[in-house]
Amino acid sequence: MSSGSYWRPRFWPEKHAFYRRWVKLAGAPAFQSWASAMPGARRLAKRDGQALFDLVSGFVYSQILHAFVQLDMPGLLQKEPLPAWRLAARTRLDPRRMEVLCQGAVAVGLLKRSRQGEYRLSRLGAALPGVPGLCEMIQHHDVLYRDLEDPVSFLRGEGETELARFWPYVFGQSGTNDPDLAARYSKLMSDSQALVAEETLRVVKLEDAHRLMDVGGGTGAFLRAVDAAYPQLRLRLFELPTVLEHADLPPRADCVGGSFREDPLPKGADVISLVRVLYDHADETVKALLAKVYDALPPGGRVVISEPMAGGATPTRAGDAYFAFYTMAMQTGCARSAAQVSDLLVQAGFSAVETIPTYREFVTGVVVARKPG
Numbered sequence: 001m002s003s004g005s006y007w008r009p010r011f012w013p014e015k016h017a018f019y020r021r022w023v024k025l026a027g028a029p030a031f032q033s034w035a036s037a038m039p040g041a042r043r044l045a046k047r048d049g050q051a052l053f054d055l056v057s058g059f060v061y062s063q064i065l066h067a068f069v070q071l072d073m074p075g076l077l078q079k080e081p082l083p084a085w086r087l088a089a090r091t092r093l094d095p096r097r098m099e100v101l102c103q104g105a106v107a108v109g110l111l112k113r114s115r116q117g118e119y120r121l122s123r124l125g126a127a128l129p130g131v132p133g134l135c136e137m138i139q140h141h142d143v144l145y146r147d148l149e150d151p152v153s154f155l156r157g158e159g160e161t162e163l164a165r166f167w168p169y170v171f172g173q174s175g176t177n178d179p180d181l182a183a184r185y186s187k188l189m190s191d192s193q194a195l196v197a198e199e200t201l202r203v204v205k206l207e208d209a210h211r212l213m214d215v216g217g218g219t220g221a222f223l224r225a226v227d228a229a230y231p232q233l234r235l236r237l238f239e240l241p242t243v244l245e246h247a248d249l250p251p252r253a254d255c256v257g258g259s260f261r262e263d264p265l266p267k268g269a270d271v272i273s274l275v276r277v278l279y280d281h282a283d284e285t286v287k288a289l290l291a292k293v294y295d296a297l298p299p300g301g302r303v304v305i306s307e308p309m310a311g312g313a314t315p316t317r318a319g320d321a322y323f324a325f326y327t328m329a330m331q332t333g334c335a336r337s338a339a340q341v342s343d344l345l346v347q348a349g350f351s352a353v354e355t356i357p358t359y360r361e362f363v364t365g366v367v368v369a370r371k372p373g
């Protein structure tokens, strides 16, 4: 027996032989054609075909959504259903092209079509403008799509990405000296914060807390939500000075300007929150930040991490397809699973690390931990 090989009976199948045969069969056009005609197999073949087709056309669906938002179709159809030619007149589009957009929007579930050929908002289409920050997020996706235009060179890490410039703090400089840029990214964050705050505060209870400090808290949207839910709590925002210029804080809150890369975090809070902060940064930055959070907390103090998370052993569309690629385009960050976040917390010295399931994990995931008392 040569080194590295092992004995097996003559007719014992190779470890992956069955898998290899199955892959070959599933990829054979003749098999596909047979399956699509066979009762029983037909349903499965159709479902697989549809799933593949949806993957192929996903970008077009997204662009229908983008046009739908950019042309403000929810606003135009707010009062009454309209035929395509009237929507075309209001948006200065060729009526035939508007008809194509409307039909596409019906197909992806944003509109419904009446027998008379008028279009009205579906439940999904009507809900869209009500989801805080969603329309802004959709419009800002042109930056991400440009970065993903050549996905293989993107995955090889070739070239710069536009998204990294959109979030200037990711490379370690103390944010940006450009107040317009800071205002732009802060607005996008603050618009989309409402849902994250709602989801986080649904599962994290703060009745026993005295002071909460939100580190990297943007313009204070999370603190405003905490303030509304816990009027007894003292609040503090720690942020980059350029962002603090745009802060809108509740009256009882104060703020401290600084960079968590270069400065220590102020003491005095028994709860420190990091909402959508860790996933922007590389492990080394996160480790250093968690060490500072640990130092700033009193014994028994709590850290609350809330951000979209990857699924780990069970990858999710939101965490592992969307946020993982988004953060990769930012170039420094990564979507981590709750287990990875927990590991980083344990390494920083925290105990009682707990992953708290949220209702909408595509909005955010939550991990809490305590500094040993």
Ligand SMILES: C[S@@+](CC[C@H](N)C(=O)[O-])C[C@H]1O[C@@H](n2cnc3c(N)ncnc32)[C@H](O)[C@@H]1O
Pocket: 169, 174, 175, 186, 189, 190, 192, 193, 196, 215, 216, 217, 218, 219, 221, 222, 238, 239, 240, 243, 258, 259, 260, 261, 262, 274, 275, 276, 277, 280
């Ligand atoms: C993705 S945003 C999240 C903002 C807010 N927590 C939210 O969820 O809406 C990340 C925030 O971290 C802040 N940030 C980045 N680097 C920082 C640093 N070195 N020190 C302090 N804040 C920083 C940014 O200015 C930005 O507001």
